[in-house]
Amino acid sequence: xxxxxxxxxxxxxxxxxxxxxxxxQGRHPLxxxxxxxxxxxxxxxxxxLVEMSESLLTTDLESIVTDxxxxxxxxxxxxxxxxxxxxxxxxxxxxxxxxxNKAVISRYGDExxxxxxxxxxxxxxxxxxxxxxxxxxxxKQALSVNRIHSVTGIVNxxxxxxxxxxxxxxxxxxxxxxxxxxxxxxxADPTADVDGLDAADKMAILASLAFGxxxxxxxxxxxxxxxxxxxxxAYAEKLGFTIKLLAIAKQDLPAPEKGTxxxxxxxxxxxxxxxxxxSISGVYxxxxxxxxxxxxxxxxxxxxxxxxxxxxxxxxxxxxxAILKSGGDAAKLHPLxxxxxxxxxxxxxxxxxxxRFYARFLTRDRPGxxxxxxxxxxxxxxxxxxxxxxxIHGELAEIVVVxxxxxxxxxxxxxxxxxxxxxxxxxxxxxxxx
Ligand code: NAP
Numbered sequence: 001x002x003x004x005x006x007x008x009x010x011x012x013x014x015x016x017x018x019x020x021x022x023x024x025q026g027r028h029p030l031x032x033x034x035x036x037x038x039x040x041x042x043x044x045x046x047x048x049l050v051e052m053s054e055s056l057l058t059t060d061l062e063s064i065v066t067d068x069x070x071x072x073x074x075x076x077x078x079x080x081x082x083x084x085x086x087x088x089x090x091x092x093x094x095x096x097x098x099x100x101n102k103a104v105i106s107r108y109g110d111e112x113x114x115x116x117x118x119x120x121x122x123x124x125x126x127x128x129x130x131x132x133x134x135x136x137x138x139x140k141q142a143l144s145v146n147r148i149h150s151v152t153g154i155v156n157x158x159x160x161x162x163x164x165x166x167x168x169x170x171x172x173x174x175x176x177x178x179x180x181x182x183x184x185x186x187x188a189d190p191t192a193d194v195d196g197l198d199a200a201d202k203m204a205i206l207a208s209l210a211f212g213x214x215x216x217x218x219x220x221x222x223x224x225x226x227x228x229x230x231x232x233x234a235y236a237e238k239l240g241f242t243i244k245l246l247a248i249a250k251q252d253l254p255a256p257e258k259g260t261x262x263x264x265x266x267x268x269x270x271x272x273x274x275x276x277x278x279s280i281s282g283v284y285x286x287x288x289x290x291x292x293x294x295x296x297x298x299x300x301x302x303x304x305x306x307x308x309x310x311x312x313x314x315x316x317x318x319x320x321x322a323i324l325k326s327g328g329d330a331a332k333l334h335p336l337x338x339x340x341x342x343x344x345x346x347x348x349x350x351x352x353x354x355x356r357f358y359a360r361f362l363t364r365d366r367p368g369x370x371x372x373x374x375x376x377x378x379x380x381x382x383x384x385x386x387x388x389x390x391x392i393h394g395e396l397a398e399i400v401v402v403x404x405x406x407x408x409x410x411x412x413x414x415x416x417x418x419x420x421x422x423x424x425x426x427x428x429x430x431x432x433x434x
Contacts (some may be wrong), residue, residue, distance in 0.1 A: 003321045004037035006070035006095070008061050008086060009077035010048060013100050013127065014039070016310025017076060018050045021317075030321055038064045040077070065090035070196065072320055074313060075099040076127075086106050090117045091123070096324075098316040100127035100309060106201040109208070113339040122323075122337055124316035129202040130155060130285045132308025133301040134315065139209040139348070143337050146291030148210040150250040152434075155202040157283035157303045158186045158193035159245040163233075163268075164281040167242060170213070172230050180363065185283065194267040195224035199247040206287065207249035207264050213345035214420050215264060223267040232360065232429050235390060235400050239358075241270035242278045246434065261348035270358050270402075270433040277295050277434075317389050351409030356433035358402050359415070363426040365397040369423045373399065380414035382406045396425050402433060 005021065007014055018039070024031035036052065040061035044054075058064065061139065065073050066087050073090035075097060077083055084104050090097050092115065099105065105125050116123045126136045130153070141150075154160050158180065165176045177194065180186035190200045200222045204215040225245050236243050246269040249263045271278045276298050280286040285303025290296050302308035323334055363369045370387055377384060383404045390398045403411065418424055 001275065002033040003071045003324065004069050005317065006036050006038045006039045006040070006064035006067060006073045006090075007036060008064060008073060008075045008083070010039050010041050010050070010057070011076070012306045013076040013309045013313060014074075015049050016306035017313045018052060018076060020310050020314045022052065026098065028318055030318055030325065033325070034317060034321055038067060038072060040055065040064050048427050053380060061086055062089065065095060066093050070095055071324070072096045072098060072317055074317065075101055076313060078103075080104055080107065084112075087112055087123070088115055091121055094119060094121060096122045096124075096312055096320045098124045098320070100125070101314055102128040102201040102205060106204040106215075108216055109205070109339075113341070117333065117338065117340070120333060122320050122333065123339070124337070125205065126316050127309045127312035128303070129205050130287055130299065131144065131303040131305060132311045133285060133287065133299045133303065134312065135206070135287050135299045136209065137315070137319075138297075138299070139206065141256070143289060143291060143297065144336070146294045148251070148289065148291040150248065150290045151203075151206050151210045151287060152250075152277065152290075153199075153203065153247045153249050153285070153287040154277055154280050155206075155285050155287065155303065156193055156196075156199045156245060158190065158283060159196075159199070160195070160280065160285070161185050161283045163225060163243055163245065166228070166230060166233050167237070170230055170234065173226055187207075194226050194376050196222045196245060199245060199266045203247035203249055203264060203266060206247070207262065207345070208341060210249060210289065211251060211262055211345055212341060214341050215345055216347070219264070221265040221345040223265070225268050227429065228268050228358055228431075229429065232358075232431065235360065236270050236358070239270075239386070239400070239402060240273050240387075241358075242273055242431065243268055243431070244271050244277060244280070245269075246271070246277070261346040261352075263348050263349070263353055264345075265353070268431055271430055272434065275434060305434065350413070351407070353408040354405050355408065356403050356405055357411050358400070358429075358431045358433050359427060360419070360429045361399045361401070361427055362393065362396045363399055364423050364425060365392065365395065366423050369397070370399065372421055372423055373401065373418060376417045377403070377414045378399075379417060380410045382411055382414045
């Protein structure tokens with residue numbers, strides 16, 4: 001065997017990865033030259049879903065990343081530590097690294113890629129975003145000749161599953177989350193998914209590749225789906241929208257001067273039903289890339305799961321093996337496969353975002369309420385696309401407003417003024433519109 005793999009983790013993704021590597025028939029012939037050499041796990045007693053010699057398993061993961069025989073370390077153990085330290089140690093020992101760990105890359109990418117470039121090794125991460133969907137490699141290669149205008153993704157299967165069910169069943173978020181947990185579609189602790197943090201990790205990686213600079217994760221605006229109500233989903237539907245948790249990175253074209261800013265954000269969004277992302281439902285993921293001159297390209301598929309994610313992991317292993325086999329000089333990293341970003345992208349503050357908004361108001365049912373709302377919006381240069389009085393809740397009337405494109409700062413100021421009106425009881429929801 002030409003290439004030896006040290007696998008860190010034999011859980012969902014590690015098992016799928018081993019299954020592909022141990023059964024290469026009918027796949028790319030180079031896979032026959034790749035050997036699962038060592039496998040690091042936490043417990044040696046657990047039953048495993050893949051047949052392999054027990055002697056390959058060890059709980060001493062450090063011995064794998066320092067083993068002189070290992071060519072490529074595949075980190076599919078998850079978590080921040082010890083994953084980060086093991087990746088860095090593997091790099092320091094001259095190993096190429098393949099990882100599915102978006103949490104580590106989005107936080108420590110700077111440190112990891114700087115170390116990898118110094119050591120002349122590759123760090124590949126196709127599986128970190130969109131599971132089985134090949135999107136990282138196209139962004140690095142085929143799409144890189146374009147000026148990218150935007151990357152918009154449904155990159156979290158759990159939240160897309162919950163929102164899709166809220167849409168079809170009309171249920172509330174908390175009921176459907178509880179059911180999704182029972183069915184195994186949501187984690188026992190769903191925070192990273194429902195609060196949009198997982199999507200932000202993934203968008204940090206996508207935006208960095210699409211816009212050629214590092215992204216500081218805390219600068220990504222992040223709002224989850226827990227406040228989306230069945231009422232909003234129903235009103236959105238009537239107005240011709242479906243609500244999706246979108247991760248968006250966008251820069252106006254022509255590309256502005258270096259140092260000017262990029263929008264990067266994650267939030268529930270009203271998506272027009274005619275938009276290509278509106279029909280992505282259930283646990284599926286999709287990433288829409290828009291660039292000049294290519295126009296729109298959309299990637300769609302399974303964003304998680306053992307087999308799909310392993311497909312992405314093994315594609316990275318194959319790429320590295322192919323370069324090594326063709327005599328790739330380790331000191332000269334392939335420029336389309338390595339990461340050479342030095343600078344951080346400047347991220348625009350949310351007040352400067354220009355977008356449409358949807359807002360739902362509960363108002364005291366008195367004459368002239370809609371006029372007062374219109375006046376307050378007008379005072380802050382917010383023009384309205386539609387205003388609908390939708391129903392009566394006891395003493396209160398419900399009014400739903402969709403704005404034209406407006407600066408977020410102006411919209412927020414208008415809302416501050418509206419909150420002071422004695423006819424306004426509350427503003428239960430404010431959502432952005434794509
Ligand atoms: P998992 O099923 O929980 O498996 C983790 C594996 O790593 C297990 O084999 C575990 O050993 C081992 N492990 C964890 N911590 C360890 C430690 N400290 N020392 C030794 N071994 C340790 O996780 P997964 O779902 O495969 O996810 C792995 C990575 O892939 C994560 O970064 C995740 O974000 C990413 N990813 C997952 C998916 C997916 O569909 N699951 C999709 C895309 C990306 P034991 O088996 O002995 O417990």
